[in-house]
Amino acid sequence: MAMATTAQLENFQKLRAQARSNIDLMGVYFETPDFKKFKERVFSILVEREESLKSGRDKVRGAALIGPPGIGKTRMVEQIAADFRSVAEAAGGLEFGSEIWSVTVPSRATVKETCELILGELGYPISSRRDEGYLVRLVVNKLQDRGIAALHLDEVQDSGRYVTSDSMRHFTGRFRNFMQSKQWPVCVIITGTSEAKTIINQDGALLRRTEPIEVLPMTFPNDGPLVRKSIKDLLAQTGLKDEGLLDENEFIKILMHASADRFGIAIEIFISATGIAQKYRSDTLCVEHFAENYYERMNCDDALNPFLSHDWRNINTTVAMDRHLEETRATRRKPRKR
DSSP: OOOOOOHHHHHHHHHHHHHHHHHHHTOOOOOOOHHHHHHHHHHHHHHHHHHHHHHOOOOOOOOOOOOTSSSHHHHHHHHHHHHHHHHHHHHHHOTTOOOOEEOOOOOOHHHHHHHHHHHHHHOOOOTTTTTTHHHHHHHHHHHHHHEEEEEEEEEGGGGGGTTTTHHHHHHHHHGGGGGGOOOOEEEEEEEEEHHHHHHHHOOHHHHHOOOOOEEEOOHHHHHHHHHHHHHHHHHHHHTBBOOTTOOHHHHHHHHHHHHTOOHHHHHHHHHHHHHHHHHHSBBBOOHHHHHHHHHHHOOOOGGGGGTTTTTTGSSSSHHHHHHHHHHHHTTOOOOOOO
16 A cells, blocks of 8 residues: 655644534534524423423424525524524423424425424334324434424425326425424424425414524624624634735625625635635635635636625626535435335
8 A cells, every 4th residue: 555645744733724624613603683583482382382281281382494495494403403402401400391393394305204204303213004193102202301392394395396286285294283282292493495484384383383484684783793803803813814804895895795695604715715725725814715615616707706806786696596505405305115
């Protein structure tokens, strides 16, 4: 076996250091106003559930977060789940559970396929020969066994694609009933795109129980200060300089526009740009690093790169970003029948 050269080892160590830096940065969480609002909603329904079950009531409420891809909906629920579990444990624990269990709804999934996925991730794989009603009851049993207080269904819009309104109502109705199970009611938390909002709106009872919160695109007056503070905090952890770049309002506006005005993507672009700066062993973060990351992400010409074009305001980054995210998700397929 050939021995690694000194240059190869140095490059390997550089890649490891860059990877560690990126992972550390991605672990930092910034609480946006939308996050705080949704967190308050989830905390309130979970605490209400605990008190309701103690008093013998078997109906609980849910929550829903609607927004375009890339705003960080999944990460929000992960953070809220960790925060609630931590607070509940510090308060001495909850009699009826404090865990939020998350599953991503497979593309075009039926109720039966979604239940099979939930059971599999709970460590209870099941044969697809079982009927839907049996699987629903089994999911309730396993949620109770694990003391799970809430079931989070992510990417719910995928359940409603290419199917009839009746099929969508059947899907939502089945999972809405989890909130009124006499055996073990759980809060149902739904996250998804605007298509998920359409699905929820077709089920009046689900709409009333979840009261969806919708995340709107960022604007510079409202969100620019948080974006600037967040990326400055991240920059401080990298050891890089920026020579005033992050103080420029124009640059913050370009970054927000490049991210299609989605906070989570803006943070991702920033972290990736710092990685590119480190790859080139630069001690200063420059706009060229952002431009290179955007090119790698979007595979676009310079004229369509907001970090390079003087006409960046007229670039439709929303369409480009949605197409990129859809292509990224295209590898996820409907579960194969066994």
